[in-house]
Amino acid sequence: MTAAQNEITTETLAELADRVRETHKTLYGKPPEFVVAAPGRVNLIGEHVDYNDGFVLPMAIERYIVMAGSRPDDDNEAQSQFHSISMDSSCRLSSKDSPGNDPTAPGWACYVQGVLAVFEQSVRQAPALNVSFDSTVPLGGGLSSSAALEVATATLLEAATATTLDMREKALICQKAEHVYAGVPCGIMDQFSSVFGKAGELMLLDCRSQEITAVPFGSDDVVLLITNSNVKHELNGGEYAERRSQCDAALKKIGKSTWRDVCMDDVKAARDQLSEPEYKRARHVVGEIQRTTQAADAISAGRWDEVGELMYASHDSLSGDFEVSCPELDLLVDLARDIDSEGGVIGSRMTGGGFGGCTVTLVKKDSAQSLMDALMSRYKAETSIEPSCFTSRPALGAHILSAS
Incomplete structure (x- = not known):
């Protein structure tokens, strides 16, 4: 780099x-x-x-x-x-x-x-x-x-x-x-x-x-730090379509016509009808829809700590339930968690389709450069891969x- x-x-x-x-x-x-x-x-x-x-x-x-x-x-x-x-x-x-x-x-x-x-x-x-x-x-x-x-x-x-x-x-x-x-x-x-x-x-x-x-x-003091893991795992193909198919199958078994009508109790009630992957995909979809509207409300109100918690919960769900993360993305999020608010981190998660690519981290603007330096050096030390970072506002x- x-x-x-x-x-x-x-x-x-x-x-x-x-x-x-x-x-x-x-x-x-x-x-x-x-x-x-x-x-x-x-x-x-x-x-x-x-x-x-x-x-x-x-x-x-x-x-x-x-x-x-x-x-x-x-x-x-x-x-x-x-x-x-x-x-x-x-x-x-x-x-x-x-x-x-x-x-x-x-x-x-x-x-x-x-x-x-x-x-x-x-x-x-x-x-x-x-x-x-x-x-x-x-x-x-x-x-x-x-x-x-x-x-x-x-x-x-x-x-x-x-x-x-x-x-x-x-x-x-x-x-x-x-x-x-x-x-x-x-x-x-x-x-x-x-x-x-x-x-x-x-x-x-x-x-x-x-x-x-x-x-x-609203805040001029907050920016998004986008960190590219610079890995893209070669998979067997069809993972994106497979997850769409699993979501569609789960929705049908739950007995609803749209995920917007599904709550977490519906998912739990249909547990016996769902395969393990279908259950986990359903749990992610319902939870992520709720997290997203909550995050929009929290940003509008300036409740940045709440936004950060929702971002971490989103990543954990993408990694554990939707299974589209990878060790490198998990590492970048864990490093951000470790730096935490004392180092200017508000929240972090993978973004995009997964299996590589980027994380997005909400950070205090004044801490952005030091955060980049810390994330990049620690990530490289553990993976021997050079990441790349930049900040952006909308x-x-x-x-x-x-x-x-």
């Missing part, structure tokens, strides 16, 4: 946009006509309940994908050229392509091509574009880099076609692209966070009604930076 990676600050959105503009001009011989940005997200609490009609409490983070586009000189060009600056890979795409069947296509191509296809199906035909993009959203860390890429693509298409999508429609276009073209049956949280994010606000998202309630992040969602 370089010294820069251990800094609280990072490349600003303006700096990233300037760099993408310059690279685009070098790649394509002219400056971009359209430049857009879409953020990653972190979920403070409410994990693995977005696809179970639950509540989630995410925020957009101050890490973005910036995407620049210009029309090709050849008016008859039918395909768009996309180039990832950080990965130094390119792909030619149209709405009719199937990059998932092309072994030479980069892994990110399915997300872009999916948005192209769904946009044309739902909105209007998109022009061919020369596109370049780069990102400060960590890849594979559970911070929704894929959703940010999808939302950036949709926002670029808005700019290039002079179209203003309904924000909910844009998020759903991107979700459908991930379902159909990337094959990931995700909930709505990631795309909604990238589209609807507002500076200074968390969003309490009702994943059943898709209604958003703003939760002001950030602005997807937007057009410039269009000509």
Whole structure:
């Protein structure tokens, strides 16, 4: 890890946009006509309940994908050229392509091509574009880099076609692209966070009604510390779908049509009908939905100690009942617990799908740098793995930076 990676600050959105503009001009011989940005997200609490009609409490983070586009000189060009600056890979795409069947296509191509296809199906035909993009959203860390890429693509298409999508429609276009073209049956949280994010606000998202309630992040003295374990465990495949299936089976056996109508007494009453995994998944879902609404209320009232307790309870449930944590994530949370409030820690938990990726820790702003140093050194000492850290407050969602 370089010294820069251990800094609280990072490349600003303006700096990233300037760099993408310059690279685009070098790649394509002219400056971009359209430049857009879409953020990653972190979920403070409410994990693995977005696809179970639950509540989630995410925020957009101050890490973005910036995407620049210009029309090709050849008016008859039918395909768009996309180039990832950080990965130094390119792909030619149209709405009719199937990059998932092309072994030479980069892994990110399915997300872009999916948005192209769904946009044309739902909105209007998109022009061919020369596109370049780069990102400060960590890849594979559970911070929704894929959703940010999808939302950036949709926002670029808005700019290039002079179209203003309904924000909910844009998020759903991107979700459908991930379902159909990337094959990931995700909930709505990631795309909604990238589209609807507002500076200074968390969003309490009702994943059943898709209604958003703003939760002001009222204290200037508190920030989120996001720590990437820099591990992603290779699994046998299908763990995400397996847990969805277990949740669906448990709900059916409990005899309810939605998890929102299930209380913990219902879960206990159905114990004999549920397999052990189904029982544990059900216990997590019901508990996590309740914890999330309680955390939103506590943040609004400035009861930070209560928020911290709910975050730790969420992690324990994700590790023990939903079984999506891993030793490295558990270690990061345990280290934060050990530092505790005397060292500026309010609460900590894993965030994202699990099996690696990041933890999110609520910390006192004045203690953030010393906490980063302590977490990173102790984590490396026990795992021999270099983690990476940064802080964020709630950030602005997807937007057009410039269009000509």
